[in-house]
Amino acid sequence: MGTLERLNDERRARGLAVSVEGSTAVPGPQTLFDKIWERQAIVRGEGEPDLLYIDMHFVHEVSSAQAFDGLRASGSVVRRPDLTVATEDHNVPTDTLELRDATSRRQIEALRTNCEEFAIRLFRLGEPGQGIVHVIGPEMGLTQPGMVIVCGDSHTSTHGALGALAFGIGTSELEHVLATQTLPQVQPRSMAVNVTGSLPDDVTAKDLALALIAQTGTGGGQGYVVEYRGAAIEALSVEERMTLCNMSIEWGARAGLVGPDETTFAYLRGRTYAPSGEQWDEAVAEWRQLCTDEGARFDEEITFDASQVRPFVTWGTNPSQGVPVDSVVPNPEHLASAQERESAERALQYMGLAPGTALRDVAVDVIFLGSCTNSRIEDLRQAAQVLRGRRIASGVRMLVVPGSLAVKAQAEAEGLDRVFLEAGAQWRAAGCSMCLGMSPDIVSPGERTASTSNRNFEGRQGPRARTHLVSPAVAAATAIRGRFGTPRDLPNQTEEHEE
Amino acid sequence: MEPFTVHTGVGVPLRKSSIDTDQIAPSRFLKRTARSGFETALFASWREDPEFVLNRPELSAASVLVAGHDFGIGSSREIAVWSLQNYGFRAVIAPRFGDIFRTNAGKSGLVTAVVPESTVRRLWDVLDENPGDVITVDLERQLVLARGGLSEPFTIDLYARWQLLNGLDDISVTLRSVETIAAYEERRPGWKPSIKSR
Numbered sequence: 001m002g003t004l005e006r007l008n009d010e011r012r013a014r015g016l017a018v019s020v021e022g023s024t025a026v027p028g029p030q031t032l033f034d035k036i037w038e039r040q041a042i043v044r045g046e047g048e049p050d051l052l053y054i055d056m057h058f059v060h061e062v063s064s065a066q067a068f069d070g071l072r073a074s075g076s077v078v079r080r081p082d083l084t085v086a087t088e089d090h091n092v093p094t095d096t097l098e099l100r101d102a103t104s105r106r107q108i109e110a111l112r113t114n115c116e117e118f119a120i121r122l123f124r125l126g127e128p129g130q131g132i133v134h135v136i137g138p139e140m141g142l143t144q145p146g147m148v149i150v151c152g153d154s155h156t157s158t159h160g161a162l163g164a165l166a167f168g169i170g171t172s173e174l175e176h177v178l179a180t181q182t183l184p185q186v187q188p189r190s191m192a193v194n195v196t197g198s199l200p201d202d203v204t205a206k207d208l209a210l211a212l213i214a215q216t217g218t219g220g221g222q223g224y225v226v227e228y229r230g231a232a233i234e235a236l237s238v239e240e241r242m243t244l245c246n247m248s249i250e251w252g253a254r255a256g257l258v259g260p261d262e263t264t265f266a267y268l269r270g271r272t273y274a275p276s277g278e279q280w281d282e283a284v285a286e287w288r289q290l291c292t293d294e295g296a297r298f299d300e301e302i303t304f305d306a307s308q309v310r311p312f313v314t315w316g317t318n319p320s321q322g323v324p325v326d327s328v329v330p331n332p333e334h335l336a337s338a339q340e341r342e343s344a345e346r347a348l349q350y351m352g353l354a355p356g357t358a359l360r361d362v363a364v365d366v367i368f369l370g371s372c373t374n375s376r377i378e379d380l381r382q383a384a385q386v387l388r389g390r391r392i393a394s395g396v397r398m399l400v401v402p403g404s405l406a407v408k409a410q411a412e413a414e415g416l417d418r419v420f421l422e423a424g425a426q427w428r429a430a431g432c433s434m435c436l437g438m439s440p441d442i443v444s445p446g447e448r449t450a451s452t453s454n455r456n457f458e459g460r461q462g463p464r465a466r467t468h469l470v471s472p473a474v475a476a477a478t479a480i481r482g483r484f485g486t487p488r489d490l491p492n493q494t495e496e497h498e499e
Numbered sequence: 500m501e502p503f504t505v506h507t508g509v510g511v512p513l514r515k516s517s518i519d520t521d522q523i524a525p526s527r528f529l530k531r532t533a534r535s536g537f538e539t540a541l542f543a544s545w546r547e548d549p550e551f552v553l554n555r556p557e558l559s560a561a562s563v564l565v566a567g568h569d570f571g572i573g574s575s576r577e578i579a580v581w582s583l584q585n586y587g588f589r590a591v592i593a594p595r596f597g598d599i600f601r602t603n604a605g606k607s608g609l610v611t612a613v614v615p616e617s618t619v620r621r622l623w624d625v626l627d628e629n630p631g632d633v634i635t636v637d638l639e640r641q642l643v644l645a646r647g648g649l650s651e652p653f654t655i656d657l658y659a660r661w662q663l664l665n666g667l668d669d670i671s672v673t674l675r676s677v678e679t680i681a682a683y684e685e686r687r688p689g690w691k692p693s694i695k696s697r
Contacts, residue, residue: 042683043676049658051676053683055691063576065532074670080684082693091530103530110532119696142692154575154599168599170577172606180673182680186658188598218517219569219595252572254598275690283690318517318572339516339567339616346515436574438526455573457521459544 029293032259033190033225036165036290040148042182049184055147055164057177058133059086059120061111062438063152067175068114078118079181085142086115086122089132091438094401094428097126101440118178131404131430134158134372138242139406141271145260145287150177155372155454156255157248161241162268163260163290165225168249188254189299191224192292195232197307202488204382205240206374206452206471208232209247210312212304214322221253224300227292228258232306238267239378246373247454250319259291311486313359314456314469316347321456323359325474325486331355350458351466352446359484362468366449367398367425367479368461369472371435374452375403377410379472384416386476386487387423393482398425399441401433425479437462450478500608502666503638506589508562510634510645511552512626516567520579520600529576537582557631564591565622565634571600571611580607590636592643592653594619605659608666610636612643612653621649638663 030038043051057080064086071078078084088111091104099105108125115122123130129140134155137143145163150156152174159166169177176183199208213220228244236244241258248256258264265284268274275283314322315329321344323330332344332355348355353362369375369383380402392398400420402408408430411417417427434441435453442462443449449467452475456467470478477485528540545551552558564583570593571579580603583591590610604611614622625645626632635644636653638660643651662669 043679051673051679053680053687062529066534066577069532069534076670079680080693081696085694101530107530107532115696121694121696142694144692147691152575154573168575170575170580170599170603170606172577172603176670176673179670180677180680181684182673182676184658184669184673186656217569218572219597222569222595222598249573252569252597273692273694275692279690282688286688318519320517342514343516436521436526438529455519455521457519457573459525460521463544 029296031190031292031296031298032163032227032257032290033165034296036146036148037187039146040165049186051182052148052185054150054177054181054183055083056137056142056149057084058137058149058151058156059084060089060133060151060153061107062090063171064114064174065107065110067171067178068118070175071178076179078120078178081119083181084120084178085137086111086120087130087133087136088123088125089430090432090436092125092431093440094431094433126429128405131406132372132375132432134246135375135403135407138162138238139271139404141268141274144268144274144283145264146290150183154249155246157253158242158246158372160245160248160255160257161238162264163258163287165255165257167255188225189223191221191226191300191302192298193226193228194301194303195228195230195306196303197305198232198235199306199309202473202486203309203311204471204473205236205243207312208306208309209244210314210319210322210469211309213247213251213320215304216251216320218250218318218320219252221248221251224253225255225257226253228256229292233258234261237378238263239376242376243373247319250454260287311471311474313474313484315351315353315359316344317350317456317458319454319456319469321347322469325359325484327359329353329355329357329359360489361483363448363483364396364450364468364478365447366443367392367396367475368401368434368449368451368453369475370399370401370403370433371453372403372432373454374472375401375407377407379452380407380411380416381414383472383476384419386473386490387425387480388419389493390423390480392424392479396479396482398479399428399434400425401428401441402430404430434461436460437465443467450475450484500666500668503589503608503610503663505635505637505639506562507633507635508589509558509560509631510563510565510622510626511558511561512623513552513564513566514623517569517572518566519573520571520576520597521573523571523579524576524582528578528582534581535585537578538585540578541582541586555630560587562587562589563634563636564588565619565626566591566593567619568594568616570596572597575599575603577603577607580604580609584609592619592622592636601656601659605656605662608663610638610655610663612636612655614643614651614653618643618651625649
């Protein structure tokens with residue numbers, strides 16, 4: 001049997017439809033993922049990967065330059081510049097419009113030249129609409145249910161919160177999408193994450209994500225498109241769903257999805273690029289079809305109890321190495337596998353932590369509130385609620401970096417900027433900032449940070465930086481204490497501070 | 500892309516798991532707009548340590564990397580693949596890879612061979628006991644071969660294998676379907692979002 005015939009055999013073994021000469025075998029109840037795939041796989045030949053049509057391609061300065069060079073080298077054009085949107089986010093400064101770093105400036109200038117040459121809409125630094133690629137897409141209504149969305153960034157999974165199939169790609173695939181508006185893909189396996197119960201009042205979507213990843217490990221979702229389902233997910237706002245879907249990649253999943261519902265439609269209605277008038281009704285009618293059918297089969301299902309989740313913090317150097325804030329740094333000797341023990345020992349050495357230390361006693365130097373995980377208006381409101389009328393601990397530096405200039409404007413209209421500034425934090429403009437150490441915002445060697453971002457990898461926020469991942473509420477409480485804590489660890493405020 | 504059939508080269512035992520692409524190629528190298536010259540980016544922080552395995556003189560010509568599970572997790576940066584290739588690596592052997600890294604590797608011509616953890620541990624032992632030993636990665640037969648008659652099967656994404664063996668540029672393969680793409684575009688719903696350049 002030829003290699004490619006085995007592709008279809010594999011599909012049959014997994015109970016997936018196999019198409020021959022364009023006629024698809026009629027499947028039974030379908031998942032949301034199956035439905036999107038079926039609508040978007042425009043070529044499904046025997047023994048070949050499917051060809052997926054891409055509805056929206058988000059581009060930023062970092063992963064795109066070599067792809068545009070490839071297009072020029074082959075004399076190609078961008079097939080659908082109208083389905084391509086660019087922004088400047090990864091390496092831009094957040095305290096000035098001036099690009100002082102020469103290498104960063106050349107990369108930004110390359111993007112500007114490329115967008116000009118290929119007629120792509122670019123949101124330039126400082127221009128209304130500019131911001132982190134995964135914040136501006138949903139915010140402008142460019143992310144809608146049922147779409148297939150790609151971007152040269154692993155956190156593209158964020159857009160799955162609106163019921164879109166969204167995943168990160170590399171530069172070679174980026175060039176493929178620019179040239180053809182499609183991608184050849186073998187359909188990944190599907191997984192349902194059934195989140196039962198409801199999240200306790202002081203627990204956020206970020207805590208849910210970190211607790212889930214602590215259970216599954218960094219590779220537990222590898223090869224899967226996951227759909228988050230159940231009462232706890234239905235109760236989340238769209239922005240909270242974005243936080244959860246954003247972190248899907250941190251347990252290895254190809255994409256994270258939440259079925260579109262009334263919450264989704266209410267979020268989208270009236271946004272700049274959302275349909276309006278009769279088209280709105282037409283779109284909603286289609287979106288309502290996209291739920292997972294009763295009895296649809298996933299390749300894998302796991303159940304997670306939301307009511308048991310507590311505010312979380314990571315102690316190690318990958319996102320699965322986390323514990324509740326009110327517990328202690330674990331002892332590597334108690335871990336199950338040899339690899340986990342080795343990994344934990346190395347992580348504790350890098351992080352400068354001893355087993356058994358209470359996280360509440362660990363002092364921090366820097367607080368970062370921002371990133372595509374937690375830089376939206378609800379995140380800023382959560383942090384501001386904790387900080388209002390309080391001061392951050394002396395010696396602690398706190399950066400608040402809204403995900404987009406629209407979020408910044410909204411926060412200022414609500415007076416949140418004053419809350420942050422009065423608490424002693426810095427109020428910045430939009431970008432990826434301290435999340436990945438590419439912009440001027442970095443953590444110094446040996447400094448410890450409580451960060452609302454998504455990765456605590458070695459050196460992620462700057463060489464030898466020590467990163468602990470937390471929610472906005474925990475970040476704010478930690479800023480005030482100077483040590484890890486939750487809002488419940490803070491003394492009650494006096495009357496005069498309350499509004 | 501050059502076809503890959505079989506490769507024999509010096510193996511490196513990298514006894515670590517969950518190696519993310521920030522370690523493989525730190526973000527400061529992401530600011531560059533070139534497509535080559537990333538060999539200095541490879542494990543840049545870890546290479547500052549003289550004890551790091553890649554700094555062993557007998558491994559200077561290394562081309563096959565043997566690593567723990569979840570190699571290449573995290574960021575989608577394709578420079579992680581390019582830095583391995585620019586340094587001289589042709590194949591990485593591990594029990595599990597990050598999805599995007601695996602896809603990027605296939606597109607760029609780097610083989611990602613998936614073997615059980617027990618095989619990785621055997622390969623590590625062979626390479627530690629015989630520094631500078633070679634490992635063979637046979638993509639046609641999907642076998643990893645090493646000293647002492649070690650011969651173990653590996654798995655790889657079938658589409659990636661097909662591309663690697665044939666050295667295919669898949670943009671030209673896709674463009675054979677350009678009429679189907681155009682026909683689909685004709686019937687896409689009008690309410691799907693689009694955006695004009697200024």
